Amino acid sequence: MTTSDPACATAQGDLPPDHGPRTLVVVFETPVAEHLIRFAADLGYRTVLVEPQPRLLAGTPKPHGDQTVASVTTAGLDEHTDVVVTDHNRPELAVMLRDALDSKARWIGVMGGKRHTAPHVEGLKSLGVDDEAIARVHRPIGLNIGSKTPAEIALATLAGLIADRNHRPGGFAF
Structure with a gap:
């Protein structure tokens, strides 16, 4: 049974999802x-892991x-790329963010709660990045669902990115 509502038709498997081109660039190998x-792969993103320290990629297949x-x-x-930095304590943080800010990336964010300092700000300033560019970096990121595990943090982050792409506030406000 086909419905005239494309969202319902997609949910019922009558239409393939149309999410357009999207890439998720995940910076730093972490459990999140x-x-x-x-x-993200299940959600139709092309995925890229950025890890400047190859030794962190060795070991158990991930x-x-x-x-x-x-x-x-x-x-x-x-312009179809979302960048998520998963570790705000890495020494390469500022350089990675500067390079992302120099790109056409649609969205850039760094994981970390409001109760932690934002070390990327001083790092970016020390590299000569202006305040307007620094303000493009989102922090904290994701929907506020009380995430505690790496999987929950990833889910909240992706839900927030999808809400932003769809110009929605997230949460239960329809």
Whole structure:
């Protein structure tokens, strides 16, 4: 049975999802990054993991996305790209963010709660990034669902990105 509502038809499997081109660039190999890559692939994103320290990729096989690169500058960021930095304590943080801000990325965010300082701000200023560009970096990110585990954090983050892409506030406000 086909319905005239495209959203209902897609939910019933009568129409393929049409989410347009989208890429998720996940910066730094972390447990949250693994879930982001896995869930984002299911949501139709092309996924890229950026990890400048190759030793962190060794060991147990993990989902590393469609592509793994060492730098944001080689991740292919464009206007369809969302960038999520999963570790706000890494020494490469400011350089990765500066390079993302120099791109056409649609959305850039750094994980970290409001109760933690935002180390990316001083790092970006030390690299000569202006306040207007720094203001493009979202923090905290994701929907406020009380996430506690890496999978829950990834889910909240992706839900927030989808809400933003669809110009919605997220949550239960319809």
